[in-house]
Amino acid sequence: MSEGGGPTTIKAFEERLLEVAERLPKRLRQCAEYVAANKDRIAVSTVAEMAEGAGVQPSAFMRFCQIMGFSGFSEMQKLFRESFVGGWPDYTTRLQHLREKAEGSPSALLAEFVEAGRTSLENLFKTIEPQSLEQAVQVLADAQMIHIIGLRRSFPVASYMAYAFEKMDVPAMLHSTVGRLDNRNAIRSGDVLLAITFSPYSAETIELVEAAQARGIQVVALTDTIVSPLRKYEAITLSVSEVDFGAFRSLSATLCLAIALSVAVGTRRSL
Amino acid sequence: MSEGGGPTTIKAFEERLLEVAERLPKRLRQCAEYVAANKDRIAVSTVAEMAEGAGVQPSAFMRFCQIMGFSGFSEMQKLFRESFVGGWPDYTTRLQHLREKAEGSPSALLAEFVEAGRTSLENLFKTIEPQSLEQAVQVLADAQMIHIIGLRRSFPVASYMAYAFEKMDVPAMLHSTVGRLDNRNAIRSGDVLLAITFSPYSAETIELVEAAQARGIQVVALTDTIVSPLRKYEAITLSVSEVDFGAFRSLSATLCLAIALSVAVGTRRSL
DNA sequence: CTCGATTTGGAATATATTTTCTATTCTGCT
DNA sequence: AGCAGAATAGAAAATATATTCCAAATCGAG
Numbered sequence: 102m103s104e105g106g107g108p109t110t111i112k113a114f115e116e117r118l119l120e121v122a123e124r125l126p127k128r129l130r131q132c133a134e135y136v137a138a139n140k141d142r143i144a145v146s147t148v149a150e151m152a153e154g155a156g157v158q159p160s161a162f163m164r165f166c167q168i169m170g171f172s173g174f175s176e177m178q179k180l181f182r183e184s185f186v187g188g189w190p191d192y193t194t195r196l197q198h199l200r201e202k203a204e205g206s207p208s209a210l211l212a213e214f215v216e217a218g219r220t221s222l223e224n225l226f227k228t229i230e231p232q233s234l235e236q237a238v239q240v241l242a243d244a245q246m247i248h249i250i251g252l253r254r255s256f257p258v259a260s261y262m263a264y265a266f267e268k269m270d271v272p273a274m275l276h277s278t279v280g281r282l283d284n285r286n287a288i289r290s291g292d293v294l295l296a297i298t299f300s301p302y303s304a305e306t307i308e309l310v311e312a313a314q315a316r317g318i319q320v321v322a323l324t325d326t327i328v329s330p331l332r333k334y335e336a337i338t339l340s341v342s343e344v345d346f347g348a349f350r351s352l353s354a355t356l357c358l359a360i361a362l363s364v365a366v367g368t369r370r371s372l
Numbered sequence: 373m374s375e376g377g378g379p380t381t382i383k384a385f386e387e388r389l390l391e392v393a394e395r396l397p398k399r400l401r402q403c404a405e406y407v408a409a410n411k412d413r414i415a416v417s418t419v420a421e422m423a424e425g426a427g428v429q430p431s432a433f434m435r436f437c438q439i440m441g442f443s444g445f446s447e448m449q450k451l452f453r454e455s456f457v458g459g460w461p462d463y464t465t466r467l468q469h470l471r472e473k474a475e476g477s478p479s480a481l482l483a484e485f486v487e488a489g490r491t492s493l494e495n496l497f498k499t500i501e502p503q504s505l506e507q508a509v510q511v512l513a514d515a516q517m518i519h520i521i522g523l524r525r526s527f528p529v530a531s532y533m534a535y536a537f538e539k540m541d542v543p544a545m546l547h548s549t550v551g552r553l554d555n556r557n558a559i560r561s562g563d564v565l566l567a568i569t570f571s572p573y574s575a576e577t578i579e580l581v582e583a584a585q586a587r588g589i590q591v592v593a594l595t596d597t598i599v600s601p602l603r604k605y606e607a608i609t610l611s612v613s614e615v616d617f618g619a620f621r622s623l624s625a626t627l628c629l630a631i632a633l634s635v636a637v638g639t640r641r642s643l
Numbered sequence: 644c645t646c647g648a649t650t651t652g653g654a655a656t657a658t659a660t661t662t663t664c665t666a667t668t669c670t671g672c673t
Numbered sequence: 674a675g676c677a678g679a680a681t682a683g684a685a686a687a688t689a690t691a692t693t694c695c696a697a698a699t700c701g702a703g
Binding site: 126159173174 | 663
């Protein structure tokens, strides 16, 4: 029985559930009710668990799935699992293919990056914890001066934040390694260090963080994932995970977070 | 080996991950990194899927689970499934909720920027003409050397492209105004100028474009809308219209285009 | 360069889970 | 009450998934 006709979106699923629920025999109705009240569990449970929760036999639950239009429980579960992860079917490999074939027209490449950017943004929203963000904003707003460091791939982000702060009259200083000048003595008590670094993490940035910490300077870190070496230090960490293409990532999500952070700090200061 | 000693909370899990990540061989580190960036998937994926995502064999992923202190993948998964209960991060609903309810909080601000970024990306794809893009890629790929200029708000984009080109062994030079040095004589016949500018357009950039054109240098421009002053010159123009929120724009779309352009040039060159 | 130790990939095995099948129990009707 | 039809429970078969094992490859020290 290869019914392709099952609901393909959560919304459609809910509609079908409603439509069907009325005309269901006892046990199957139990299933319907349990499912309606526990949609989120479908993704992470086995039929046995769902059946037990609904107070029925696994086989009954099975029939329920079929009545809903799926070939079985697995297919129904797939719907929920996919909608949970936001369905980004591993970009890394997709982009790699594109590169290998090199047949990708520039537009196709752009399309991939646009798509990657969009999912990264969605993901950003899921992974940033509001309280960390709030904390970061507070610390930066209270700073005498904000020192920004971000090298290589992170430099665009650092420079954009410096620009934004400047525009909002927030005292900020962009540390760079132009001419191998080392400005670390500019950091004074009451200041805050905003460190931005992504794999591969630049040693200079990490060193600066270490030096700052040793002197009791607060550190706010913008980094990728939690394996970042910055995690070792007691910094307020905001982590962004961005899809990348070999050594490149579009930075969409990172910049988005950066600008939101800047503006939040700017507005809070001027209160 | 029935170690009951695995992490029992997500926090403990993250700590252990950090602790362990450093001293891990290649494949296992891939696992650690993938897991760090996709914690949410553990609950709804199979080992096979996780392994593929991390780019390793299932058995390697298995060993990773054991190193993390679990008896196997299932036990690790259990941790995530249990802590999964309720409130999954459905993007759309969460966004709406935040916008309405948490007005003024940093998270709400972030939500606005994320939304702005997403629509910008969508627009980007509509407004970029494939042939202009193609042309730009070709011209840049044929260049002896690419000179990049972008100041103020455009500087992050310029610097990122410089970084990307550098990584791909494409001869490129970032023109900046550090120390008021003027490098315009570095531009030689056969080179191409890549100018990036957005309203308010910096005079320096426009001047440089003018000077280049006068000497017969090809110019590729990245700008906003079609009213940009760069339009006057015979440049290949790629225009991005970025949705902005307040006085700032997240640059998501611009950077996306920038990176796509860079990678396209990089791959075409190496053919 | 060689040896020993560690790490890896892939197939083989064990386990868990889904799905189907059938005897049995309900339900509604005459 | 007795019958026909649908619904159900439970067990058995099929499938998918996790886990282990071992030979081959890789790495590092001497």
